[in-house]
Amino acid sequence: xxxxxxxxxxxxxxxxxxxxxxxxxxxxxxxxxxxxxxxxxxxxxxxxxxxxxxxxxxxxxxxxxxxxxxxxxxxxxxxxxxxxxxxxxxxxxxxxxxxxxxxxxxxxxxxxxxxxxxxxxxxxxxxxxxxxxxxxxxxxxxxxxxxxxxxxxxxxxxxxxxxxxxxxxxxxxxxxxxxxxxxxxxxxxxxxxxxxxxxxxxxxxxxxxxxxxxxxxxxxxxxxxxxxxxxxxxxxxxxxxxxxxxxxxxxxxxxxxxxxxxxxxxxxxxxxxxxxxxxxxxxxxxxxxx
Ligand SMILES: [Zn+2]
Ligand SMILES: [Zn+2]
Numbered sequence: 001x002x003x004x005x006x007x008x009x010x011x012x013x014x015x016x017x018x019x020x021x022x023x024x025x026x027x028x029x030x031x032x033x034x035x036x037x038x039x040x041x042x043x044x045x046x047x048x049x050x051x052x053x054x055x056x057x058x059x060x061x062x063x064x065x066x067x068x069x070x071x072x073x074x075x076x077x078x079x080x081x082x083x084x085x086x087x088x089x090x091x092x093x094x095x096x097x098x099x100x101x102x103x104x105x106x107x108x109x110x111x112x113x114x115x116x117x118x119x120x121x122x123x124x125x126x127x128x129x130x131x132x133x134x135x136x137x138x139x140x141x142x143x144x145x146x147x148x149x150x151x152x153x154x155x156x157x158x159x160x161x162x163x164x165x166x167x168x169x170x171x172x173x174x175x176x177x178x179x180x181x182x183x184x185x186x187x188x189x190x191x192x193x194x195x196x197x198x199x200x201x202x203x204x205x206x207x208x209x210x211x212x213x214x215x216x217x218x219x220x221x222x223x224x225x226x227x228x229x230x231x232x233x234x235x236x237x238x239x240x241x242x243x244x245x246x247x248x249x250x251x252x253x254x255x256x257x258x259x260x261x262x263x264x265x266x267x268x269x270x271x272x273x274x275x276x277x278x279x280x281x282x283x284x285x286x287x288x289x290x
Contacts, residue, residue: 009022015039036067052090062179151190165179183232200245202247204223219247241270241272242275
């Protein structure tokens with residue numbers, strides 16, 4: 001069996017060519033799980049060969065607009081395509097609070113459009129299937145199907161509240177998706193020995209002097225400094241570190257290499273990928289495993 005991890009977006013709120021908003025797709029057998037749905041997610045899923053009706057669930061890490069901008073598009077487009085592919089409502093798994101409130105309201109702006117479509121083509125309005133879980137201060141199972149178990153744990157993205165990371169366990173291994181967080185022990189513990197860690201990355205140390213006195217100085221405080229992240233990945237003995245949500249978005253190979261250099265400076269010597277949209281990593285079950 002093979003589990004495939006695909007970055008559906010590696011960008012941030014400020015647009016950068018070729019980088020959609022944040023999102024990670026994990027596929028194992030006929031299970032396809034999407035983590036966050038930033039700008040352009042529907043297009044990137046199509047490019048990754050994942051039809052919307054194939055998604056079993058979408059998981060939200062937190063409610064910063066860049067992570068949820070395309071969630072309504074995912075839900076609406078899957079609903080529209082329901083005339084071609086029976087799929088049913090898409091489970092939206094999220095912390096009970098800001099994220100579930102966002103999900104519950106997000107189609108309100110489309111109420112007139114929905115009414116017209118129902119009058120003409122669609123058999124019924126879209127159904128929202130929000131699956132709330134309490135903010136988990138300890139790793140907690142939030143999803144399980146026949147192939148995959150997903151745990152969540154609260155991370156540190158304050159002043160944004162209710163941010164979580166997810167850990168996906170498949171027959172092929174373990175994938176951790178950090179969401180947005182400063183480097184923290186919770187992720188280090190959560191990702192210990194993981195085969196793949198998809199982590200946000202911010203060159204805070206390297207750009208410290210450049211951003212002093214600007215809004216970015218404050219913003220960088222709640223993102224993951226690349227040098228400290230290198231130390232975390234080494235300590236947690238991560239199998240493969242995949243960087244996403246790149247701040248600042250690199251536009252050249254040299255700029256990507258600077259992210260990698262920061263990680264090495266922090267002490268991580270293992271496999272490392274500075275993510276681009278549609279970067280994919282495969283996990284294979286150990287030889288002899290069922
Ligand atoms: Zn954020
Ligand atoms: Zn973000």
